[in-house]
Amino acid sequence: MTKILIVYATDTGNTKKMAEAIAEGAQGEGAQVDIRSAEEVTKEEVVACNALIVGSPVHMGSPDWRVKKFIDTICSRLWMKDALVGKVGGVFVCGGGFGSAGGGCEITLLALLNNLAELGMIMIPLPKNTPGYRSGGLQWGPYGRSQGINHEQLGVQPEALECARHHGAHIARAAEILKGQPIFEQLTSKKT
Amino acid sequence: MTKILIVYATDTGNTKKMAEAIAEGAQGEGAQVDIRSAEEVTKEEVVACNALIVGSPVHMGSPDWRVKKFIDTICSRLWMKDALVGKVGGVFVCGGGFGSAGGGCEITLLALLNNLAELGMIMIPLPKNTPGYRSGGLQWGPYGRSQGINHEQLGVQPEALECARHHGAHIARAAEILKGQPIFEQLTSKKT
Amino acid sequence: MTKILIVYATDTGNTKKMAEAIAEGAQGEGAQVDIRSAEEVTKEEVVACNALIVGSPVHMGSPDWRVKKFIDTICSRLWMKDALVGKVGGVFVCGGGFGSAGGGCEITLLALLNNLAELGMIMIPLPKNTPGYRSGGLQWGPYGRSQGINHEQLGVQPEALECARHHGAHIARAAEILKGQPIFEQLTSKKT
Amino acid sequence: MTKILIVYATDTGNTKKMAEAIAEGAQGEGAQVDIRSAEEVTKEEVVACNALIVGSPVHMGSPDWRVKKFIDTICSRLWMKDALVGKVGGVFVCGGGFGSAGGGCEITLLALLNNLAELGMIMIPLPKNTPGYRSGGLQWGPYGRSQGINHEQLGVQPEALECARHHGAHIARAAEILKGQPIFEQLTSKKT
Numbered sequence: 110m111t112k113i114l115i116v117y118a119t120d121t122g123n124t125k126k127m128a129e130a131i132a133e134g135a136q137g138e139g140a141q142v143d144i145r146s147a148e149e150v151t152k153e154e155v156v157a158c159n160a161l162i163v164g165s166p167v168h169m170g171s172p173d174w175r176v177k178k179f180i181d182t183i184c185s186r187l188w189m190k191d192a193l194v195g196k197v198g199g200v201f202v203c204g205g206g207f208g209s210a211g212g213g214c215e216i217t218l219l220a221l222l223n224n225l226a227e228l229g230m231i232m233i234p235l236p237k238n239t240p241g242y243r244s245g246g247l248q249w250g251p252y253g254r255s256q257g258i259n260h261e262q263l264g265v266q267p268e269a270l271e272c273a274r275h276h277g278a279h280i281a282r283a284a285e286i287l288k289g290q291p292i293f294e295q296l297t298s299k300k301t
Numbered sequence: 302m303t304k305i306l307i308v309y310a311t312d313t314g315n316t317k318k319m320a321e322a323i324a325e326g327a328q329g330e331g332a333q334v335d336i337r338s339a340e341e342v343t344k345e346e347v348v349a350c351n352a353l354i355v356g357s358p359v360h361m362g363s364p365d366w367r368v369k370k371f372i373d374t375i376c377s378r379l380w381m382k383d384a385l386v387g388k389v390g391g392v393f394v395c396g397g398g399f400g401s402a403g404g405g406c407e408i409t410l411l412a413l414l415n416n417l418a419e420l421g422m423i424m425i426p427l428p429k430n431t432p433g434y435r436s437g438g439l440q441w442g443p444y445g446r447s448q449g450i451n452h453e454q455l456g457v458q459p460e461a462l463e464c465a466r467h468h469g470a471h472i473a474r475a476a477e478i479l480k481g482q483p484i485f486e487q488l489t490s491k492k493t
Numbered sequence: 494m495t496k497i498l499i500v501y502a503t504d505t506g507n508t509k510k511m512a513e514a515i516a517e518g519a520q521g522e523g524a525q526v527d528i529r530s531a532e533e534v535t536k537e538e539v540v541a542c543n544a545l546i547v548g549s550p551v552h553m554g555s556p557d558w559r560v561k562k563f564i565d566t567i568c569s570r571l572w573m574k575d576a577l578v579g580k581v582g583g584v585f586v587c588g589g590g591f592g593s594a595g596g597g598c599e600i601t602l603l604a605l606l607n608n609l610a611e612l613g614m615i616m617i618p619l620p621k622n623t624p625g626y627r628s629g630g631l632q633w634g635p636y637g638r639s640q641g642i643n644h645e646q647l648g649v650q651p652e653a654l655e656c657a658r659h660h661g662a663h664i665a666r667a668a669e670i671l672k673g674q675p676i677f678e679q680l681t682s683k684k685t
Numbered sequence: 686m687t688k689i690l691i692v693y694a695t696d697t698g699n700t701k702k703m704a705e706a707i708a709e710g711a712q713g714e715g716a717q718v719d720i721r722s723a724e725e726v727t728k729e730e731v732v733a734c735n736a737l738i739v740g741s742p743v744h745m746g747s748p749d750w751r752v753k754k755f756i757d758t759i760c761s762r763l764w765m766k767d768a769l770v771g772k773v774g775g776v777f778v779c780g781g782g783f784g785s786a787g788g789g790c791e792i793t794l795l796a797l798l799n800n801l802a803e804l805g806m807i808m809i810p811l812p813k814n815t816p817g818y819r820s821g822g823l824q825w826g827p828y829g830r831s832q833g834i835n836h837e838q839l840g841v842q843p844e845a846l847e848c849a850r851h852h853g854a855h856i857a858r859a860a861e862i863l864k865g866q867p868i869f870e871q872l873t874s875k876k877t
Binding site for chain 2: 806807871
Binding site for chain 4: 171
């Protein structure tokens with residue numbers, strides 16, 4: 110069975126809702142999904158997954174420090190051992206969206222994706238024809254905007270959650286196909 | 302007199318409107334402003350300015366190739382000679398905004414700012430308390446969103462233009478104060 | 494047969510050498526590889542490939558304008574039609590490397606990858622245990638440094654080419670496995 | 686007197702050495718400099734400075750979580766109040782450099798600069814004609830590479846420290862000139 114691990118931090122519950130929608134989408138494809146906060150997840154859980162999906166609130170244009178602590182303390186040791194090379198990865202974020210230009214969500218998504226790239230993971234984008242993309246999509250992953258134009262608290266909207274569900278399904282399908290495949294095996298001397 | 306040069310590309314006129322609003326803001330501070338398309342601007346005009354402001358439509362998440370051609374063919378020669386070191390720089394973009402997450406505008410702004418950083422220019426951000434920021438602002442510069450949620454053509458909205466006017470004023474003031482200042486002069490041996 | 498398309502620009506031939514090394518690695522895995530300059534490649538060739546690999550010299554910290562013109566004029570029309578969604582993508586760059594900090598290669602690689610993400614392509618990173626990574630690797634793809642510490646022209650070194658060969662092999666394998674797979678198909682109502 | 690605050694995290698002391706070199710350069714220009722670890726710095730110290738310089742080791746291609754915790758817990762409150770708008774900012778990083786392509790230092794520098802942009806700070810780049818740039822420079826700021834090509838521990842080299850000293854001097858000069866200037870004051874209705 111394909112194992113998906115979703116690691117996130119949340120302040121007011123919006124990022125958690127996005128995590129749950131992603132989980133739902135992945136489960137609909139038959140994957141086994143674990144959702145863990147960045148502070149509780151263990152190294153063993155990361156090693157065991159076929160796909161790792163990381164999400165964060167947008168704080169000052171970059172991921173929450175608790176997510177970075179997870180990357181620095183757990184993932185960096187696995188990076189040393191090349192333990193996650195070839196797994197599948199994806200990212201998502203939530204934010205207030207003040208400015209109507211994403212409010213820093215793009216470079217936050219990119220910061221998370223960067224960490225997955227360092228780990229040697231195959232990265233799943235969010236195609237613009239994904240349902241819900243119209244109000245919750247960016248090329249790097251789904252974005253749950255929690256506030257309206259005047260800073261009013263609206264919470265994550267259904268379209269963003271729809272986007273998130275599809276992102277989860279996409280990642281589960283890719284992980285199913287790619288698990289155990291020798292994509293990054295070294296070339297033998299005969300071939301080079 | 303402080304000289305401001307605005308270089309841009311435009312498809313349907315939206316980025317041009319943003320350029321004009323920035324020019325208006327800079328002129329209001331007493332600066333002399335030239336607006337040039339990326340295809341007509343000359344090396345001499347770039348060398349002569351105190352501040353360079355570059356703008357572009359968002360195309361596939363990065364600046365229009367005509368803007369990049371300007372950077373590659375004109376600016377890169379000036380980079381060789383360190384001819385723009387210490388000038389003031391700023392950026393702006395326009396885009397359809399599909400996805401409500403900026404539609405790639407953040408990394409487009411960043412790509413332009415990156416070019417200015419390579420040239421050794423002092424970079425002026427867009428503070429979130431700038432009038433108009435609510436619907437046209439990002440930390441890197443103003444963003445003119447031209448479409449509504451359903452891809453309908455609305456054109457750049459007044460708030461984004463207000464943001465742009467202020468960005469022009471900010472940059473003109475910074476250029477006025479910083480022009481001719483020896484910020485990047487090398488340390489003498491006595492000091493080091 | 495898996496079809497790989499490599500699109501690049503080159504100034505002095507270094508990026509071309511990297512493109513050829515990537516092609517060699519992909520061919521070693523049984524893929525059919527076409528190498529095209531950014532100015533000659535056609536829309537049909539892009540549509541026909543299973544994996545698209547884009548490379549560029551580093552110019553002012555971003556891709557060569559000819560590569561961007563390819564993205565803007567050919568790829569953006571395919572983006573409109575979601576024609577490349579689900580294909581596999583990878584990137585590579587060459588640069589002088591002045592500064593010993595990559596000389597802007599990271600954000601250049603990222604700019605190219607960003608274009609592929611917009612197109613909905615599955616992105617292949619460069620794991621740090623790839624042969625040759627020691628002197629030609631970054632998480633986003635291989636980097637051919639062409640100059641030594643004092644700006645002397647050394648050309649792309651064997652280790653960077655080894656890295657490039659492996660990158661080509663990795664991408665060919667991923668494309669082989671992923672071609673025709675319904676990763677991004679929409680969820681049916683039953684599932685959601 | 687111009688007040689410079691340097692905030693950093695360090696693992697083995699290399700980033701601290703860079704911080705001290707930056708401090709030395711700023712002091713040589715007559716500035717009063719405080720160096721604080723990310724875990725000890727106070728909100729009051731941040732509010733009181735004219736320029737904020739932030740540095741970090743490169744961890745997995747992004748800043749150390751302790752630096753991000755400083756940004757999230759101290760700076761984000763000041764962001765709410767626009768309390769740092771118009772101050773001067775700069776960044777620096779250290780890393781092992783495996784790969785000879787910067788080892789992720791560029792996007793780490795950018796992540797830090799992004800936080801400063803969010804705060805509305807004027808950003809000082811590192812021009813390529815800065816002494817020491819040859820082996821320790823990137824457009825966004827100085828980079829102290831601590832390891833050799835084979836992972837051997839060399840520590841930060843003198844050229845990177847020279848670069849850092851100049852960066853400190855540049856920032857001190859810019860802060861001296863810009864402090865108290867009304868760059869970002871709102872336009873009066875008369876002007877707009």
